[in-house]
Amino acid sequence: LLIIDDxxxxxxxxxxxxxxxxxxxxxxxxxxxxxxxxLDLTEWDQAFPSNRLLASATLDRLRHNAYCLVLDGHSYRSPRLLPEHHLNLANAT
Structure with a gap:
């Protein structure tokens, strides 16, 4: 199994x-x-700006018989804000 992230x-x-x-x-x-x-699947060719033909051939192989899962939602890396009673920025000096 090969995993290519990001x-x-x-x-x-x-x-x-x-x-x-x-x-x-x-x-x-x-x-x-x-x-x-x-990137949206339709934008993957942008990863190959120097060679669109190579992009097409590579992506065709990746997409053939592929399962595509699209996950929408907030990033796990988004900062988590503390409840207001723990962090009062209005009174901070």
């Missing part, structure tokens, strides 16, 4: 885009891969 967080530049394509192509229909991303 796919598309930064654009892939050569040779990283080519390396990812080779990795996905070798695993295609042979091994499981999980990809997480904050």
């Amino acid at each position: 796919f598309g967080l930064k654009p892939l530049r050569p040779p990283a885009d080519e390396d990812l394509h080779e990795l996905i192509a070798e695993r295609y229909e042979a091994a499981s891969t999980i990809v997480t991303s904050n």
